[in-house]
Amino acid sequence: MTEFESDEDFRNLTPEIQAMMGVFALYWKLNEQFDLINTNPQLTKLESRMVLRLDQPRRMGVMAKLMMTVPSAVTAAADSLEARGFLNRTRDPEDRRAWLVQLTEAGWEHRRQMEQLAGQIFAASSGLTGDETKAFSELAGKIFDNIMRTGAPEGLKTCE
């Protein structure tokens, strides 16, 4: 038992708040770990997540939605990754207003490394067993889908 009084500490909190605390903690831990492995090509958190998200070519606007951020932030991240030679932009032939962004070979190489490390990072950060990880990722997948479906500031109307 460390300096941190872990167990009785959590008991006062409702399940939902426990879940939130866990999510907050894991969020920071994952970001921290990604920062550690990204010392070589020094990527920001957003850029790292963008690389992970580029398992296929995507439009800038779709990226913004997936990453839950503003288009201008995606522009900045893409600029930086493009300057490093990790991705390139081409006009979307279906709608030439839109940019289609995709990884270069160097980008793929980096993504493969990240993907491989991601498993280890998650395991180390979460401390879950294989089965627990599987259960957790299924629930996380549901949550992700729900958030993408319900979108931005909606969804709390039921609380008024």
Add this chain to the structure above:
Amino acid sequence: MTEFESDEDFRNLTPEIQAMMGVFALYWKLNEQFDLINTNPQLTKLESRMVLRLDQPRRMGVMAKLMMTVPSAVTAAADSLEARGFLNRTRDPEDRRAWLVQLTEAGWEHRRQMEQLAGQIFAASSGLTGDETKAFSELAGKIFDNIMRTGAPEGLKTCE
């Protein structure tokens, strides 16, 4: 089905990355929702989390550890909450270098409201059923404990 191609979209990703994506998405969604309900006393995200964490008096340093941030950030948050009359500081009798921070009655009242809303926010954001929420929060609790136990930039040494 909305504009977002949710299902086949997720299948390319490993379970761990799926889990991460879910965590990232939930993190933002929760923050966003907390911002929405905190329009009245305009609290920052950190201040909101601090209120939730103050189910009992705690030292500043412990707060920093629990909230995974730097002591100076906790100082700022506590200053703001103190100015609003939500908490007060007293010297810790066990070690008079340390401040013991705790909610005032007004702080408790606000915390009760937040706690009540948190359940609704989590349900709306996650879209999980009651059972799923319970399972998720148990796993999240384990993760939180693990992160507190393993601490900051350790834990990835196994990857080198």
Add this chain to the structure above:
DNA sequence: ATTGAATGTTTCAAAATCAGAAGCAATTGA
């Protein structure tokens, strides 16, 4: 008691991040 090192917190200023408004280019529909 007194000194020096360590610890808990605060202050302050620099740095990173983020959001939003305005602008540009391509598309759509009349």
Add this chain to the structure above:
DNA sequence: TCAATTGCTTCTGATTTTGAAACATTCAAT
């Protein structure tokens, strides 16, 4: 061909976060 819309970018100001130095208290060793 014109106005309205959409997708992205630029730019700027605001908010957040971070880190180094400072300050007060404690602790350990004399």
